[in-house]
Amino acid sequence: MLALLKRYRELLLVAALLVVPLGVFFAHAKKPTERSGVDRAIVWFLTPVERALGWTVRSSLEGWRGYVALRGSHDRAMEFSRRVNVLTLENQQLLSEREEAARVRRLLAFAETTPERTHVGARVIGVRLGPIGLQLLTLDRGADDGVARMMPVVVADGVVGRVHAVTARTADVLVLTDRNSSIAVRVERTRARANVRGLGKPDAARLDYALRAEDMMEGDRLVTAGTDGVFPRGLPVGKVTKLAPNPHGLFQDALVSPAVDPTRVEEVLVVTRWERTGEVQPAAYVPEAKK
Amino acid sequence: MKPLAHVAFALLLAAVQASLLRWLGGGALPVALLAACLVHQGLHGGNVDGAVASAGIGYVLDLVSGTPKGLMTFLAVAVFLLVRGASVAVDVRGRAAFGLLSGAAALAMAVGALLLVRYTSPAETAPGLRLVPRALLEAVLTGLAAPALAPALRRIDGLFHREEPGLLR
Numbered sequence: 001m002l003a004l005l006k007r008y009r010e011l012l013l014v015a016a017l018l019v020v021p022l023g024v025f026f027a028h029a030k031k032p033t034e035r036s037g038v039d040r041a042i043v044w045f046l047t048p049v050e051r052a053l054g055w056t057v058r059s060s061l062e063g064w065r066g067y068v069a070l071r072g073s074h075d076r077a078m079e080f081s082r083r084v085n086v087l088t089l090e091n092q093q094l095l096s097e098r099e100e101a102a103r104v105r106r107l108l109a110f111a112e113t114t115p116e117r118t119h120v121g122a123r124v125i126g127v128r129l130g131p132i133g134l135q136l137l138t139l140d141r142g143a144d145d146g147v148a149r150m151m152p153v154v155v156a157d158g159v160v161g162r163v164h165a166v167t168a169r170t171a172d173v174l175v176l177t178d179r180n181s182s183i184a185v186r187v188e189r190t191r192a193r194a195n196v197r198g199l200g201k202p203d204a205a206r207l208d209y210a211l212r213a214e215d216m217m218e219g220d221r222l223v224t225a226g227t228d229g230v231f232p233r234g235l236p237v238g239k240v241t242k243l244a245p246n247p248h249g250l251f252q253d254a255l256v257s258p259a260v261d262p263t264r265v266e267e268v269l270v271v272t273r274w275e276r277t278g279e280v281q282p283a284a285y286v287p288e289a290k291k
Numbered sequence: 292m293k294p295l296a297h298v299a300f301a302l303l304l305a306a307v308q309a310s311l312l313r314w315l316g317g318g319a320l321p322v323a324l325l326a327a328c329l330v331h332q333g334l335h336g337g338n339v340d341g342a343v344a345s346a347g348i349g350y351v352l353d354l355v356s357g358t359p360k361g362l363m364t365f366l367a368v369a370v371f372l373l374v375r376g377a378s379v380a381v382d383v384r385g386r387a388a389f390g391l392l393s394g395a396a397a398l399a400m401a402v403g404a405l406l407l408v409r410y411t412s413p414a415e416t417a418p419g420l421r422l423v424p425r426a427l428l429e430a431v432l433t434g435l436a437a438p439a440l441a442p443a444l445r446r447i448d449g450l451f452h453r454e455e456p457g458l459l460r
Contacts, residue, residue, distance in 0.1 A: 014342045018368045021349065024361030029411035039354055046306045046355070053310035061314070 103267055110156035110269070117232060117274040120145050122153075123267050125170070129202050134164065135178035137262060141270065142169040150230055152271045158236030158259030159183065159224060160268050171270070175262040176237065177202050184228040185237050188221040190214065196222060196237050202262050205238065207254040214252070218243045222256060232274045293451040294340050298347030300447055301328050304440070305355045321429035325352055326397035327389070327437035329367055331444040333374025334383055334392075345371035358404060359411075366403045370396045386438035394434025401426035 005012065035043070104121075111119045122145075126138030141147050143166045151163040153173045161181060164174035174181055177198040185196050185207075192214035198205050210216060220240040226233025236259040244253040308324050328348050332341040349367025353360055374392060377383070383392060405426065409417045 010338045013339055014368070014372070017342050017346045018365060018372070021346065021361035021364035021368065025359055025365055025407070026361075026411065028361065029359045029408075035354075042302065042351075042354055046302065049303060049306040050310050053307055054313065057310065057314050 100266065106156040107267055107269055110154075114232075114274075118272045119269040120147055120272050121267065122147070122171070122270055124265055127263070129175070129262060134172075134180065135175045135198065135200065135202065135262070136164065137161070137173040137175060137265065137268075139171045139173060139268065139270070140169070142167045142171050144168045146272050147171045147270050148272075152231045152235070153268050154235055154271060155260055155265060155268055158238070159231060160260050160262060160265055162230050163270065173268070175202070176260075177205050177258055177262060181205075182208070182228075183231060183237055184225040185222040186225045186233075187214070187216055187240070188223050190216065190220075192216055193225060193227075194222070196256050203258070205256040205258055207240065207256050208251070210252050210254060212246060212250060212252045216240060216243060216252065216254065218254075232271065293336075293448070294344035294347060296447050296450065297328060297332065297336075297344040297444075298351060300443070301325050301348040301351045304328065305351055309355065320432060321425055322432045322436055323397040323400065323429055324433065324436060324440060326370070326400060326433050327393040327440045328444065329370045329400075330374050330389065330393045330396050330437070331441070333371045334378050334389075335445075335448060336371075338375075341371055341375070342368060358408070362404055362407060363400070366400045366407075369403065370399055373399065386441060389441050390434040390437045393437030394430040397433040398426055398430035401429055 107121065111117075111121075120141055122139035122141040124137050125140045126136075128134070128136045128138070137153075137160070139147070139153075147163055147166055149163050149166055153160040153162060159176055161173045161175035161178070163171050165172040175198070176183055176196065177200070179198050179200045181196075181198045183196045185194055186192065187194070192210065194210035194214075195208040196205050197208050207222075218240055222237045222240065224231040224233055224235040224237055238256040238258040240254050241257045242255040246252050304324050308322060312320065312322065325348055329345055332345050332348070335341075336344055345367045346364050349364035352358070352363035352367060356363060374396065377392070383389065402423070405418050405422055412418070
């Protein structure tokens with residue numbers, strides 16, 4: 001028997017290695033068992049190995065990403081910086097064009113609300129608003145485009161001024177805040193008459209010939225009266241500010257805040273023709289004859 | 292000692308495999324590198340040494356894969372015997388053949404484990420045949436990676452190779 005075992009010991013060992021685990025498996029398959037002390041010891045041995053390997057791989061990857069992969073990143077950063085600058089400039093350009101388009105849309109809408117008038121659109125190409133001399137805006141349209149002296153210049157917010165001098169390709173506009181500008185106005189609320197005269201600075205004008213007896217208050221809106229032969233009636237001119245009733249004179253004093261800030265105007269409409277309905281025309285003003 | 296060295300190597304390899312797979316696809320790519328160890332035992336190990344080493348490797352597999360005790364041990368010894376039988380019938384040489392055999396061993400172990408667990412588990416928890424494509428992928432990847440392990444396995448064998456004095460080579 002012993003000789004038989006000795007003779008087939010290898011075969012028996014292999015068979016045991018095959019059968020015993022299978023038996024163990026079938027014995028434990030239905031009910032999972034906890035790990036034994038040996039199992040736990042082996043897993044304990046494995047844990048630091050896995051941790052060390054993980055640390056090595058992670059460190060290698062971080063080293064790669066942090067140093068090797070950054071090669072040339074300075075050049076890329078410079079390139080990106082340049083592109084950001086270019087894109088920022090383009091963005092500013094687009095924003096500027098969008099704002100310009102919005103302004104032009106407003107002008108167009110304003111022009112379409114008054115079909116009885118014909119307009120020439122113009123762009124402001126020069127500004128001379130210094131305290132010495134006339135307060136002028138230079139437009140890129142002139143006599144060749146149908147622009148003539150004394151024509152009103154407006155934007156959607158109101159009156160800018162009138163054409164003062166014309167060349168073939170350009171026109172100078174005397175803004176309403178110039179000392180030589182005087183516009184016949186009415187108080188929108190009470191229809192009281194007065195004149196708005198410039199003070200020589202872009203942000204203020206004064207109210208002339210406003211009768212002391214007239215009902216007027218600060219904040220009243222002033223619109224063109226249409227009686228000066230230059231401006232059509234009903235265009236916003238400004239608002240009454242700092243009203244100072246004069247107890248002795250015929251008139252009351254007031255300052256006017258213009259409806260249009262001439263320092264911010266970029267596109268304007270020159271009113272080349274409009275229907276005068278019952279407005280007093282000065283004898284000297286004949287636009288057709290001027291042309 | 293040689294079987295013990297192979298089991299220790301298998302243990303180390305299991306740890307390396309777990310660590311690398313964590314970084315390579317987060318476990319999406321299955322691979323069974325220990326199948327290559329079994330194939331090496333089947334091809335180059337002795338009957339007893341190889342069987343003992345295979346059982347040890349199977350025990351490591353049981354431990355790291357969380358399968359019921361004895362399952363992978365039995366399958367490892369079975370694979371060892373199959374490879375041994377194959378090596379008798381076919382002369383397996385070269386890295387490609389080693390890889391091919393390792394892939395087949397991985398597939399056999401995966402399918403064998405699947406069937407045995409399916410047989411012993413309740414129907415609601417039994418693994419389905421949907422795992423077969425993953426087992427095939429595991430076999431392919433194992434077959435591709437196994438040739439890289441062959442030098443290390445041969446070196447372990449070399450550690451226990453005793454030169455006989457006076458023998459001409």
